[in-house]
Amino acid sequence: MNRILKIVGAVAVINILARLFGFLREVIIGWQYGTTELAASIINAYTIPNFLYLVIGGAFTTAFISIYHKTSASLTDYIRRTFTTIIVSISIISLLFIIFANPILHWYFQAATGEEYERLKSLYYWMMPSTIMLVLSTWLSGVLNVQGKFHLSSFSVLIYNLSFLIISVGLSLVIGPIGYGVGALLGAACMFFFLVFGVRKAEHMSFKLMPPNADDQKELWKVALPIMLGGATAQMYILIQRFFTNMLDASAVTAVNYATKMSQFPQAILMTAVTTVIFPLLSKKEGEEDIAAVKALYLRGLRLLYILVMPVSVYFYFQAEPIIRIVFERNQWDATDTAVMTPLLTVFSLTMFFLAANMYVTRFYYAKGNSMTPVIFSFITVFGVNIAVIQLMIGQYAAHAIAWGTVVSAAANFLLLVIWLQWKYKLKLIDKNMSQFMRFATLTVIYIAIVWLVSTYIHINFIWLHVIVTFMILLISYVLLLALFRLQELQQIIAKVKKKLFKK
Structure with a gap:
């Protein structure tokens, strides 16, 4: 446990800096454009590329780590085949989303017309190709993590967010909002080439393409596809938020986005630090069939996550307005924007532990080779509970209904995951403790x-x-x-x- 705490602490420090630069980029957009349509265009354009990056990159990487300690094939060949599978898959998917950009954007962002739509499309065209490098970077980070090189993979996210920040803000002062599209592409390139350099000495690493027709690739898809469905379902929170806020007005789009990002900022730092370290250890212990160690990791990880996230969540709930005033209230952001965002941040702060814990607990299902159950629970809570709460409340509470939908569905998802994990795999949250x-x-x-x-x-x-x-x-x-x-x-x-x- 001492070793875990030591590594978690180091990874947390790097993640704090990385997330800080990423969050600062969001803040500067607020300073530059307030809650106007310009800010909404930047936010909306990045929605789909970011969705694909998180869902596909996360699924392939999680599946890769799950199989790494179990495959009987040569690890070098396994890495080569996986690299081929990922680069071909994400290239085809990204190309399709570029070719069909117009129908996708017209359907999803129906309110955008004229000059606003053209700006949105230009930003989208710049940001979409970055998905390829981001997905590959996520997998390269997995290669490093599975070999215990957590610091280097965490540092790559710092490189991405810092370069994205500097390039985007610098260009936006010269060419306007389109600078954020160029920055997204160049920032992803910086992270990718940093990781390519970083893995050059990793064991079994090779970038030579190899036909992905072996059993381990069939297993990779078998594990990855349900995770993609689960990740897509979980990330649908953001897509659903964008869909409903675009029915309201530009201020709703930006206020919900910033409230979500502010609530996710601290919990993402802490959750990422814990999950990045514990999941490869968990996968290894599952491969060794060390049941006692798996149970210990489950309880210790959840306790550690709660100790870290709970006080932050409570502080944000009671001090939402002062925090927003310090972070945002300058230049184009005024007291009116703060008043719109404050009640949203108050509600979103209640999601911190549940969203972090859901991601953590889901890793135990993946390690058990069960990636479908979390998908089913996510589908029920995101498309059932979440949308039901929004539909019931949106007429009277507008954007606040979106925040409450996230809280209720995230809590419901956590309960379902914990109860089923205890019943099916005897991983008990409350027992002799x-x-x-x-x-x-x-x-x-x-x-x-x-x-x-x-x-x-x-x-x-x-x-x-x-x-x-x-x-x-x-x-x-x-x-x-x-x-x-x-x-x-x-x-x-x-x-x-x-x-x-x-x-x-």
């Missing part, structure tokens, strides 16, 4: 009460000072609560620090 579970529940209630008191009675006019003071008070309070409840994870971290200090 009831006392530990009660500690977490009591810790949560007390921390929420403290945050409520601080938010109710501490108000400082200077917004920066307000956020700094409230954050430090709550941070210290949370650390003291962790120490008071003697949670295993904190005790292990303290023991590690003492050991380091004692050696010095």
Whole structure:
């Protein structure tokens, strides 16, 4: 566990920087264009390329890692065949989305017309080819992760977001919004070539094409396709959000997007750090049929994820307005835009743990070779629960209905995943660890009460000072609560620090 915490900490630091640059890009778009149609065009144009990158890249990479420790074939040949499968598949898919750009954009973004549509299409044409390099980069990161080189793969995301930020913002000052389309393509190229250089010394690595007609590629597709369906279903949150917000107005598109990104920013950093490290270890333990280790990873990972995400979620819920004012309120973004976004961020903050935990728990299904059950649960919750909540509420609550649909469906999906995992594979969230579970529940209630008191009675006019003071008070309070409840994870971290200090 100490080794996991050490690696998770290092990966988390790199991910914080990477996500920070990615989030800063979103913030600068808000500064430059507020909640206008210009901002909406940039956001909408990136929706489909980003969807394909996350779904296809994530599915192939997860399937590749799952099979890597189980294949009886030569690992070099397995890597060559997988590289061939991925590059051919994503090239064909990207080409089809470019050829049929007009019907796709007209159907999905029906409100865009005239100059707005032409701008959207130009941005889309620039961004779509980046999908090929992004999917290949995701797979190359998987090659590094499966060999324990987590830092290099995490650093590649930092390269991508930093280059995307610098190029996009720089070009936008010269050629306008289209600069973000050019930046997306060049940023993806920077990440891809960085990883190509990074894997040159990896074991069994080869970029030579090889006919993908072996059994391991059939198994790759067998595992990857359900994951694609599941990933597509999960990513449909974003597509559904875009679909419904485009029925409202440009401010709804941008406000929902920024509220989603702000709520995803902290949980994505923490979830990525935990999942990146634990999934290859999980896959290895499953290959070794070490059931006790798998059960231990399941509980420890979820506890660690909750300890990291819960306080951030609660803080965002009670301090949404000050956070938005500090991050966005300048240039073209004014108090009116903040007022539109604040209640949305408050609701979206409730999704943090559920979305992170859903991705984490799903990895245990994949490691078990069961990639279809998460797809079924995602389909039920995203297309059933999510859309039902939106349809029931959108007439009265407009964009807020979209936020509540995400919260309710994400929580429902988590419950289904945990219950089925316990029934089918005996991975129990609550068993002999009831006392530990009660500690977490009591810790949560007390921390929420403290945050409520601080938010109710501490108000400082200077917004920066307000956020700094409230954050430090709550941070210290949370650390003291962790120490008071003697949670295993904190005790292990303290023991590690003492050991380091004692050696010095």
